[in-house]
Amino acid sequence: MTTVSMTVNGKKVSADVAPNTLLVQFIRENLRLTGTHVGCDTSQCGACTVHVNGDSVKSCTMLALQAEGAEVKTIEGLAANGELHPMQAAFKENHGLQCGFCTPGMIMSAVDLVKRNPNPSEETIRTELEGNICRCTGYHNIVKSVKSAAENMGG
Amino acid sequence: MYSFDYERPSGVNEAASALGEDDKFLAGGQTLLPTLKLRLSQVDKLVDLGAIGELKGIAKSGSELTIGAMTTHVTVANSGDVKSAIPALGSLAAHIGDAQVRNRGTIGGSIANNDPAADYPAALVALGATVHTNKRSISAEDFFVDLFETALEDDELVTKVSFPIPEKAGYAKFPNPASRFALVGVFVAKTASGVRVAVTGAGPSVFRQSDMEAALGSNFAADAVSGIKTDASGLNSDIHASADYRSHLISVMAARAVTAAG
Ligand SMILES: Cc1cc2nc3c(=O)[nH]c(=O)nc-3n(C[C@H](O)[C@H](O)[C@H](O)COP(=O)(O)OP(=O)(O)OC[C@H]3O[C@@H](n4cnc5c(N)ncnc54)[C@H](O)[C@@H]3O)c2cc1C
Numbered sequence: 001m002t003t004v005s006m007t008v009n010g011k012k013v014s015a016d017v018a019p020n021t022l023l024v025q026f027i028r029e030n031l032r033l034t035g036t037h038v039g040c041d042t043s044q045c046g047a048c049t050v051h052v053n054g055d056s057v058k059s060c061t062m063l064a065l066q067a068e069g070a071e072v073k074t075i076e077g078l079a080a081n082g083e084l085h086p087m088q089a090a091f092k093e094n095h096g097l098q099c100g101f102c103t104p105g106m107i108m109s110a111v112d113l114v115k116r117n118p119n120p121s122e123e124t125i126r127t128e129l130e131g132n133i134c135r136c137t138g139y140h141n142i143v144k145s146v147k148s149a150a151e152n153m154g155g
Numbered sequence: 156m157y158s159f160d161y162e163r164p165s166g167v168n169e170a171a172s173a174l175g176e177d178d179k180f181l182a183g184g185q186t187l188l189p190t191l192k193l194r195l196s197q198v199d200k201l202v203d204l205g206a207i208g209e210l211k212g213i214a215k216s217g218s219e220l221t222i223g224a225m226t227t228h229v230t231v232a233n234s235g236d237v238k239s240a241i242p243a244l245g246s247l248a249a250h251i252g253d254a255q256v257r258n259r260g261t262i263g264g265s266i267a268n269n270d271p272a273a274d275y276p277a278a279l280v281a282l283g284a285t286v287h288t289n290k291r292s293i294s295a296e297d298f299f300v301d302l303f304e305t306a307l308e309d310d311e312l313v314t315k316v317s318f319p320i321p322e323k324a325g326y327a328k329f330p331n332p333a334s335r336f337a338l339v340g341v342f343v344a345k346t347a348s349g350v351r352v353a354v355t356g357a358g359p360s361v362f363r364q365s366d367m368e369a370a371l372g373s374n375f376a377a378d379a380v381s382g383i384k385t386d387a388s389g390l391n392s393d394i395h396a397s398a399d400y401r402s403h404l405i406s407v408m409a410a411r412a413v414t415a416a417g
Pocket residue numbers: 043044179180181182183184185186187188204224225250251252253256259260261262263264265266267268270272273274275307311312313314334335336337
């Protein structure tokens with residue numbers, strides 16, 4: 001066991017973990033933050049996407065120990081003061097989800113993509129979301145949601 | 156994953172001496188962690204290179220661009236130095252995998268792994284790059300040996316890659332629609348020592364296409380290569396594409412790479 005410490009959604013956390021503990025296991029099992037999903041566990045689907053020091057990463061493809069000292073943000077950390085983040089609100093408004101399984105990862109990726117591309121074209125949104133797979137929506141309303149959120153976020 | 160120990164040294168020498176016989180370096184983890192999770196590989200210890208500052212960063216000096224082993228794909232894609240010196244290299248990095256993979260995956264990890272469908276090997280070979288390790292410097296052509304095999308010794312780690320800046324260069328790949336790995340990728344470079352054409356994805360490891368190099372040497376135009384065939388025997392054949400189809404794609408991608416080079 002090794003001690004790992006990081007900041008998750010603004011709160012300092014620390015725990016003893018086995019070195020082969022994945023960041024997603026640490027988030028879901030140690031911290032009980034189960035909004036971050038495991039869809040494939042093979043680095044393909046992006047359902048496990050969280051931000052590490054502001055960048056979107058697949059938390060099933062990173063060790064908890066690699067996040068030592070990092071700022072981690074999960075879907076639970078997006079809403080502020082009881083208000084949905086503009087990206088969450090846009091997904092709700094534009095019917096950007098059906099079963100909702102891919103949604104936490106989609107939203108975390110989308111927030112990162114709008115940060116890097118404040119005024120994204122439809123094409124940019126589609127290529128930047130290549131690492132996130134949705135089995136329900138056909139992506140159309142996801143793209144619409146991201147576009148609308150980008151406008152609301154002042155892009 | 157089987158269990159393993161973990162170490163996170165802060166210097167190159169420490170990392171090299173920390174590595175035991177059944178241990179591996181961990182860079183971005185985008186290839187190694189999936190392999191460990193599938194139990195295709197087992198280690199006693201992972202030596203994480205993530206805290207070694209000297210392995211990160213990009214520098215341009217005169218006729219050379221140098222990229223540290225732990226520099227992520229997204230950093231290469233967004234670098235002003237890369238865009239001005241070798242734009243084709245930035246564009247290559249911008250099309251590796253997906254955004255999350257580019258945020259973690261590194262150039263050192265990609266070349267040390269030498270996946271036959273990886274993008275970077277084509278750039279290194281076509282540009283005549285040099286791979287620097289903690290022990291020596293190796294030309295790209297000598298570095299990539301065979302399928303998943305490089306010239307690296309067990310406790311040798313890539314520290315940086317230096318690229319001579321070409322007159323112009325272009326890269327085109329036909330991506331596997333699921334993984335974005337190259338079904339075939341061709342990197343074309345017009346350099347001080349002539350035109351070089353390197354092909355990835357098509358064979359067991361990256362290779363140069365000398366007929367295309369000769370043709371482009373006398374006429375650097377897409378038309379000069381689109382009709383040149385590559386012998387399909389020895390090319391990869393799998394569920395994604397037959398050897399004949401890959402051979403066809405080499406001509407198409409080479410022509411597109413020349414067009415991209417401008
Ligand atoms: C969904 C997905 C899509 C992808 N698509 C593409 C693609 O389109 N094109 C492409 O080229 N790649 C693609 N990749 C692979 C990606 O680029 C990896 O990041 C890369 O191959 C490995 O780099 P890494 O930094 O993650 O290395 P790791 O996975 O950490 O390490 C890989 C291997 O290299 C060794 N190693 C790492 N660094 C060093 C070093 N400095 N010195 C010596 N040995 C070292 C490790 O011990 C290990 O054996 C994809 C990966 C995924 C998961």
